[in-house]
Amino acid sequence: MRPERSERKELWRTEILLDSNVFLEAQLAERHGKACRQLLEKIRDGVVKATITDFHVDSVVVVMENYGKGWKEVVLFLTSLLRCKGLKVYPLGIISRIRATTFMRDYGLDFDDALAVQALKDLSIDTIISYDDDFDAVKGVKRCVPEDIL
């Protein structure tokens, strides 16, 4: 049975939510690559506790596939997530997906971003690490970039 919201908060003792673009920037290894790498190293070592939703993990995989990466790279990426001591993957259910639509309505977010905001609400946290400034208009959401928190 899915735990109540307050219970979920306890189960997922999380400090930050990661957006897909943090992993994508690390994969691109360009302008933000170094900062994302440093953040991911802290998460790898369990120094920083972070969560990413299953949907946002899949977004990274969709992009990887689109740019020619096959199952071997995909399995390495996914298994690398498993090796990060401080990372949890939060599974979004249908209720969260339905609730997310209110953020599409209220803030004009696309579904991906609305799901991230809903995940923040589900987990009772307020900080998302993202380079996407679409979150800046959302009340109660604090957006940081890796460069801010290192």
Added chain:
Amino acid sequence: MAGIKVYLSDDVEKRFREAAMKLYGYGRGSLSMASEKAILAWLSQVSEVMDVAESIEDPVETIYGMLSHVKRTGVGLQHEARKIRAKRALAYRNIA
């Protein structure tokens, strides 16, 4: 029987203890029983991917630069994912 000493955060320890006692009774052995079940459940999840996991020396190093051939921003790629999903969902229409 072997013993393992583990350290948990206070709230997890409290929740675990309460749940184990409620499920298996307040006598001796309840925590061990719950622990064994939890460990077996975790093992059944990870055992299938252990070979790949062991082959990864550093998970961050593995991820870093995977898309270095792509000249886009992370946010741009993320928004592109939405279009890719939509395109794939409708791909069957082109086949018919």
